[in-house]
Amino acid sequence: MLKMTLKEVLESIKPKDxxxxxxxxxxxxxxxxxxxVIEESGEEIEVKFVGSLAKDTYLSGDHDIDMFxxxxxxxxxxxxxxxxxxxxxxxxxxxxxxxxxxAEHPYVRGVYKxxxxxxxxxxxxxxxxxxxxxxxxxxxxxxxxxxxIKGKNDEVRLLKRFLKGINAYxxxxxxxxxxxxxxxxxxxxFGSFLKVLEKADFMLRQKIIDPENWLKREPEIAxxxxxxxxxxxxxxxxxxxVDPRRNVAANLSWERYGLFYFKxxxxxxxxxxxxxxxxxxxxxYLEVLRRKGTHLVTLTxxxxxxxxxxxxxxxxxxxxxxxxxxxxxGFRVLGIDYxxxxxxxxxxxxxxxxxxxxxxxxxxTHHGLRFFDKNDIVWIEGKELASEKSSLGFIVxxxxxxxxxxxxxxxxxxxxxxxxxxxxxxxxxxxxAQEAYLxxxxxxxxxx
Amino acid sequence: MLKMTLKEVLESIKPKDxxxxxxxxxxxxxxxxxxxVIEESGEEIEVKFVGSLAKDTYLSGDHDIDMFxxxxxxxxxxxxxxxxxxxxxxxxxxxxxxxxxxAEHPYVRGVYKxxxxxxxxxxxxxxxxxxxxxxxxxxxxxxxxxxxIKGKNDEVRLLKRFLKGINAYxxxxxxxxxxxxxxxxxxxxFGSFLKVLEKADFMLRQKIIDPENWLKREPEIAxxxxxxxxxxxxxxxxxxxVDPRRNVAANLSWERYGLFYFKxxxxxxxxxxxxxxxxxxxxxYLEVLRRKGTHLVTLTxxxxxxxxxxxxxxxxxxxxxxxxxxxxxGFRVLGIDYxxxxxxxxxxxxxxxxxxxxxxxxxxTHHGLRFFDKNDIVWIEGKELASEKSSLGFIVxxxxxxxxxxxxxxxxxxxxxxxxxxxxxxxxxxxxAQEAYLxxxxxxxxxx
Numbered sequence: 001m002l003k004m005t006l007k008e009v010l011e012s013i014k015p016k017d018x019x020x021x022x023x024x025x026x027x028x029x030x031x032x033x034x035x036x037v038i039e040e041s042g043e044e045i046e047v048k049f050v051g052s053l054a055k056d057t058y059l060s061g062d063h064d065i066d067m068f069x070x071x072x073x074x075x076x077x078x079x080x081x082x083x084x085x086x087x088x089x090x091x092x093x094x095x096x097x098x099x100x101x102x103a104e105h106p107y108v109r110g111v112y113k114x115x116x117x118x119x120x121x122x123x124x125x126x127x128x129x130x131x132x133x134x135x136x137x138x139x140x141x142x143x144x145x146x147x148x149i150k151g152k153n154d155e156v157r158l159l160k161r162f163l164k165g166i167n168a169y170x171x172x173x174x175x176x177x178x179x180x181x182x183x184x185x186x187x188x189x190f191g192s193f194l195k196v197l198e199k200a201d202f203m204l205r206q207k208i209i210d211p212e213n214w215l216k217r218e219p220e221i222a223x224x225x226x227x228x229x230x231x232x233x234x235x236x237x238x239x240x241x242v243d244p245r246r247n248v249a250a251n252l253s254w255e256r257y258g259l260f261y262f263k264x265x266x267x268x269x270x271x272x273x274x275x276x277x278x279x280x281x282x283x284x285y286l287e288v289l290r291r292k293g294t295h296l297v298t299l300t301x302x303x304x305x306x307x308x309x310x311x312x313x314x315x316x317x318x319x320x321x322x323x324x325x326x327x328x329x330g331f332r333v334l335g336i337d338y339x340x341x342x343x344x345x346x347x348x349x350x351x352x353x354x355x356x357x358x359x360x361x362x363x364x365t366h367h368g369l370r371f372f373d374k375n376d377i378v379w380i381e382g383k384e385l386a387s388e389k390s391s392l393g394f395i396v397x398x399x400x401x402x403x404x405x406x407x408x409x410x411x412x413x414x415x416x417x418x419x420x421x422x423x424x425x426x427x428x429x430x431x432x433a434q435e436a437y438l439x440x441x442x443x444x445x446x447x448x
Numbered sequence: 449m450l451k452m453t454l455k456e457v458l459e460s461i462k463p464k465d466x467x468x469x470x471x472x473x474x475x476x477x478x479x480x481x482x483x484x485v486i487e488e489s490g491e492e493i494e495v496k497f498v499g500s501l502a503k504d505t506y507l508s509g510d511h512d513i514d515m516f517x518x519x520x521x522x523x524x525x526x527x528x529x530x531x532x533x534x535x536x537x538x539x540x541x542x543x544x545x546x547x548x549x550x551a552e553h554p555y556v557r558g559v560y561k562x563x564x565x566x567x568x569x570x571x572x573x574x575x576x577x578x579x580x581x582x583x584x585x586x587x588x589x590x591x592x593x594x595x596x597i598k599g600k601n602d603e604v605r606l607l608k609r610f611l612k613g614i615n616a617y618x619x620x621x622x623x624x625x626x627x628x629x630x631x632x633x634x635x636x637x638f639g640s641f642l643k644v645l646e647k648a649d650f651m652l653r654q655k656i657i658d659p660e661n662w663l664k665r666e667p668e669i670a671x672x673x674x675x676x677x678x679x680x681x682x683x684x685x686x687x688x689x690v691d692p693r694r695n696v697a698a699n700l701s702w703e704r705y706g707l708f709y710f711k712x713x714x715x716x717x718x719x720x721x722x723x724x725x726x727x728x729x730x731x732x733y734l735e736v737l738r739r740k741g742t743h744l745v746t747l748t749x750x751x752x753x754x755x756x757x758x759x760x761x762x763x764x765x766x767x768x769x770x771x772x773x774x775x776x777x778g779f780r781v782l783g784i785d786y787x788x789x790x791x792x793x794x795x796x797x798x799x800x801x802x803x804x805x806x807x808x809x810x811x812x813t814h815h816g817l818r819f820f821d822k823n824d825i826v827w828i829e830g831k832e833l834a835s836e837k838s839s840l841g842f843i844v845x846x847x848x849x850x851x852x853x854x855x856x857x858x859x860x861x862x863x864x865x866x867x868x869x870x871x872x873x874x875x876x877x878x879x880x881a882q883e884a885y886l887x888x889x890x891x892x893x894x895x896x
Binding site for chain 1: 649653683703709740741796802805823824829894
């Protein structure tokens with residue numbers, strides 16, 4: 001039963017021979033083009049493919065090509081940036097189309113025979129001590145996986161597909177799930193897809209996974225990594241086999257790990273292909289609102305043109321700050337969600353009384369007399385004084401007041417944008433309808 | 449200015465000679481009637497007038513006559529009850545009209561030449577050790593005041609009128625203000641109306657007022673009284689000049705004392721007759737509701753036929769119990785008020801979401817798995833699980849559910865009546881309209 005299920009899944013995710021040949025051909029052609037351009041430039045650059053295609057752990061149909069232009073370490077970073085972009089662009093010009101993208105440094109994203117190709121300048125590093133830019137490590141990752149995978153490629157494919165199915169795949173900051181590299185490490189460490197699932201609980205308790213024994217080989221550096229990640233309360237710490245300074249699972253959130261935790265358990269008890277290929281979770285957020293009797297406050301705004309890694313954590317902080325302020329104002333916030341350009345707040349009510357009762361001190365004390373003097377309307381409740389002041393009743397007025405006064409903790413790059421946000425009640429722009437549904441229905445992190 | 453004000457007030461509250469003569473005449477006539485009836489009965493009973501008329505501390509126009517029939521101590525209580533009522537009724541029959549009323553034991557309330565007369569059987573006690581029924585003490589009170597007042601009758605009148613004006617007069621359980629006797633004691637103790645006002649803060653700090661030095665004369669008994677009253681957190685303890693077992697201010701609430709506290713201060717700073725004769729605090733409770741944006745939940749019910757002293761404290765306990773339950777259900781209760789046959793609850797909202805979110809334990813714990821197994825809908829929030837269950841949305845449904853299940857602390861004599869109460873939202877029967885206004889506007893205990 002279990003084996004049948006896995007076989008059935010593999011059938012549809014493992015690339016067939018024809019697909020493999022095609023991919024290989026495309027990569028060879030790209031390498032040819034790149035080498036021609038490099039030769040013309042006279043620079044000493046090695047072409048290296050990295051990523052799941054290079055490691056042969058890609059899923060059928062998943063063909064994003066990562067072609068790295070590896071410069072010698074002797075070249076200064078500034079030159080690597082300018083020369084690298086120049087050569088990448090020259091290669092881009094020979095493809096069907098291309099554009100320049102910006103991460104830590106610029107790279108070229110092109111299309112060749114229908115395949116997406118990222119052409120990324122980097123240093124030709126041999127170990128972690130030589131790493132200078134964030135992308136350099138990819139070369140080491142690819143080498144490590146190729147050396148250690150020992151034919152377990154299909155096990156990685158199963159795990160990746162499983163993680164996609166349960167919505168826990170992808171380490172981008174707006175997902176915080178498992179990266180492909182993390183999936184590879186886990187299969188290499190534990191031996192198979194099923195064994196990784198079986199370790200879902202164990203990993204959390206063990207906390208630290210250290211396949212290359214960095215804690216012995218480089219105890220000081222590795223312990224620093226462990227301490228840092230524990231302080232930041234990460235669910236698991238996977239010390240990068242090629243770099244003791246890094247937790248491969250640094251971006252993995254407790255929620256995404258939780259999905260893995262419960263779905264692994266579910267699969268082991270009741271194997272089914274459904275978890276790999278779930279039905280679409282589509283639904284109408286307005287119906288959810290009606291059923292629950294709660295309300296959705298949406299802020300939409302235009303963040304500055306910075307990468308997600310900067311913007312999204314700041315939006316998160318802002319969303320939490322606004323929720324806290326609304327709670328202080330007496331609105332009960334049931335949940336928050338956010339993205340690059342929006343914040344959702346689910347609240348119990350959108351109207352509150354237009355007065356606010358202030359509880360005062362004991363009436364026969366010095367503080368009592370101060371309270372009496374300071375307020376216009378004062379009455380006695382038991383031994384204490386109380387007073388009322390008028391307040392805004394509608395949540396939009398209250399939020400606008402909070403925003404205008406800037407009384408909320410917020411990320412500095414997004415604060416201005418969010419202060420000018422549109423506030424919409426119980427309705428969202430079409431582009432956010434599905435997000436709103438996943439949030440309000442709690443399908444997003446639902447485990448049962 | 450101050451003297452002028454007091455003179456002006458006295459002018460209208462001090463009974464004129466004509467009124468005094470009339471009152472004296474009426475009392476003499478009543479005494480004559482009573483003595484005739486007593487003679488016919490052959491019993492050995494003394495007629496004694498008590499209360500403010502007997503003490504000459506009554507306000508002009510306040511003419512409720514208390515005529516006590518004092519039986520010798522040798523008579524057993526049962527006989528005092530039956531014989532006392534029989535004779536009181538015989539007197540009643542010679543008046544314009546009468547009816548039987550019930551306190552600790554029955555008495556007769558009649559009308560004679562337009563005056564209300566209470567005819568109350570009691571024991572002819574000479575000191576507190578002889579006191580057997582609650583009313584016996586009145587004879588001692590009257591004697592004590594007559595002996596100690598030394599011409600300060602008008603000062604008492606000023607204090608009584610002041611307390612009436614600020615709504616702090618009357619020690620009935622539904623008011624919990626100052627009794628007439630308490631006003632008399634304070635004037636006797638401190639010397640004048642103004643001196644009593646000046647002591648408003650001092651009294652609270654001093655806590656104990658003991659005009660007859662019971663703490664020295666009967667330290668054990670008096671200390672027991674003090675301890676008991678402190679435990680019950682009474683604002684002040686005035687040891688009854690005629691009975692060390694009793695706090696004359698036992699029924700005085702912190703709220704009523706608070707009114708006195710702040711109004712005394714106000715009068716001393718800015719003397720005005722307004723405080724003695726305030727304008728009517730009339731208003732429309734519906735307008736208050738509209739202004740505040742809050743809601744009024746009213747329960748009306750028919751309590752069993754027991755005296756206020758029993759019913760009202762039980763209604764109070766029940767009102768607090770219901771408020772607590774509603775808070776637990778997620779409704780915010782801003783205030784409560786109550787009377788013999790009604791409970792008011794002011795709430796922020798009358799609708800709540802139709803779902804309730806249950807926060808669960810950490811997801812990777814034993815409790816987490818139990819929570820997962822026990823609930824139908826489960827999702828992850830951070831490191832914790834959460835679940836939702838449907839709940840009643842409308843406050844009337846929630847209250848009816850609480851009442852039906854009996855899940856609230858209540859007085860035993862009123863619980864049945866309140867379980868069957870009518871629940872009305874944002875509307876009250878006409879008879880409660882003014883009460884509702886005083887409550888919602890907080891005029892009831894307003895000090896500024």
